[in-house]
Amino acid sequence: MNAGTLPSRGIVLFAHGARDARWAEPFERLAQKLRALAGPDTPVSLAFLELMTPDLPTAVAAQVAAGCASITVVPVFFGQGGHVRRDLPLAIDACRTAHPGVDIRAAVPVGEDDAVLDALAAYCLRQLI
Template sequence: PPPALVVAAHGSRDPRALATALRLLERVRVLRPGLPVHLGHIELNAPLLPGTLDELAASGAGSAVLVPLLFGRGHHVTRDIPDAAAAAPLPTRVADPLGAHPLLVDALHARLTEA
């Protein structure tokens, strides 16, 4: 089976952030129907990343890929997410953060034009 995709979001006290993350996950599920897609927050919101990884292992998932829903290589990307991956009860890899991907540049340009 494919590895589970775990979107590692920061978390926020603003409920719109969680709603946005959930909409993103639903879009990924539509585009990749055979891919198990999960959410894990670094802080402030449930589910927290370690709990998501524990649940995946308990459900029999073979492995996971953590994709940081973050732009740069700050502390969460260099320490918190790799630490969660290392402590996970299943084989786990960490992808690069979003960074300055061309699709994000296009989205930024579209938002600028809208504003």
């Protein structure tokens, strides 16, 4: 961030979570890559549904405390199962209630985006020997 300025927009990558800490490694690498692309004025956080910390309300609260007025939650899920259809909207609603002056929205799950599917298809093709 520039000296004296606060971020206005933030991104929270939202994943399921697991008991094994190594499970989070690719999500941490994704967050690092996103931070490099977004630049220092856009906070990028990870949040987890269960079994890992921080949870979504904690990650959102940290970005609000850092001055974010708009936060986009990006579900790092392959599709729209029960967690995305049921659990995520409840968590987003709780965050909106806790921070009524902040624009908090959810993107579609990454696995539903054609560019992501194209990248996965290209990866699969590179695996052919």
